Amino acid sequence: MADGYFVLPYTIQNYLADQITVPRFSTDLPEFAEAEKAVQDKIDHLMSIHGKESVDSIHKKLGHIMWEYVGMGRTEEGLKEGLAKLKEIRKEFETNLFIPGSKEGMNVELDKAIRLNDFITMGELIAYDALNRNESCGGHFREEYQTEEGEAKRDDENYFYVSCWEYQGTDEKAPVLYKEPLVYEAIKVQTRNYKS
């Protein structure tokens, strides 16, 4: 559930339990300095945009695009249009964002802006992945791929893999797809059917 009820896989809490004995990492490490500088640069950039749109209004527009074009039922045409609109939202965020106040101390608008930046990237990722898969699989429905009865039509011939997308260091470039094939040894994969 996307509602804060998370269940840990059994391996993770065993791993975490041992972490209590691992000493804290030093903040003098070069990786820490690099990460801190990257965040600082991002904050400086966001605060320097001085545009006109609030974080919430851009967030709302993002939500409408995702709902309209990357929702439960999606099509190739719609996804392509959605991706184009996501690029426009990214541009609006980068050029017309307004964050009041300063970067010193608590600034909830800045906090939200940093998250919204991630949401736009995440929205694009979902759209890219949905566009890649020419089948109806899982909870989502590619409207072009359905049976005569209107049921989801999977394509195990061509899409029998887990997708992993690699971020290319910038939001301008499309992520790169890696495929992990699904291998089942004990069971025969079938189509779920609640009718018979």
Place this chain on the structure above:
Amino acid sequence: MDKNISFTLKIWRQNGPKEKGHFDTFQMKDIPGDTSFLEMLDILNEQLVSEGKEPVVFDHDCREGICGMCSLYINGHPHGPATGATTCQIYMRRFQDGDTITVEPWRSAGFPVIKDLMVDRSAFDKIMQAGGYVSVRTGAPQNANAILIPKPIADEAMDAASCIGCGACVAACKNGSAMLFVSAKVSQLNLLPQGKPEALKRAKAMLAKMDELGFGNCTNTRACEAECPKCVSITNIARLNRDFIRAKLKD
């Protein structure tokens, strides 16, 4: 459909824990009755940002009454006028056209103001870290019902566990006591067999941490119980006191 109302908001503004605060007054026009209190503040903030001003800072997360993040002292009551509801569950239809609504942060030494209506409640995390857990080996869980627990005990533990750690009890208390919170958290564990081995140690450790962090002691006023959004009973405080005395006698 509820009708729209217009009202005056008096909101506490404060830049940091050591800064001097003041009230800002805002006129809200035509707010639909089915707007939640936090949505109403969102509307105000969108308005403020569009005017180039800084929005009012307040805590919120789930907006469905379970996370314990929203706070706000509304017209002199923690979580506002409703009984058994958090601020996020209050709707503007509770207020009248032309009202003046006063909004303040939790005010207590244990909860310093971060900004405006947002306070630092990490003291509660520190109290939990002092004993609000059961030490177990990690791994696969045992089968359900392997340990039998009488229904009334399970119910009592569940009632105590309904505490969401919002801090309304502290804000309501004239002594700034966190006893309702601590007692609920101690009870939800001490009542159950899994919590028994560490029960006395837990009661002592969590109370000591509460004292150390600047919270007062119980005054038996019961304001905490009256204002608690989850209606947690002060019976838990009596139980905590008994555990504490037992722990002291054992020392």
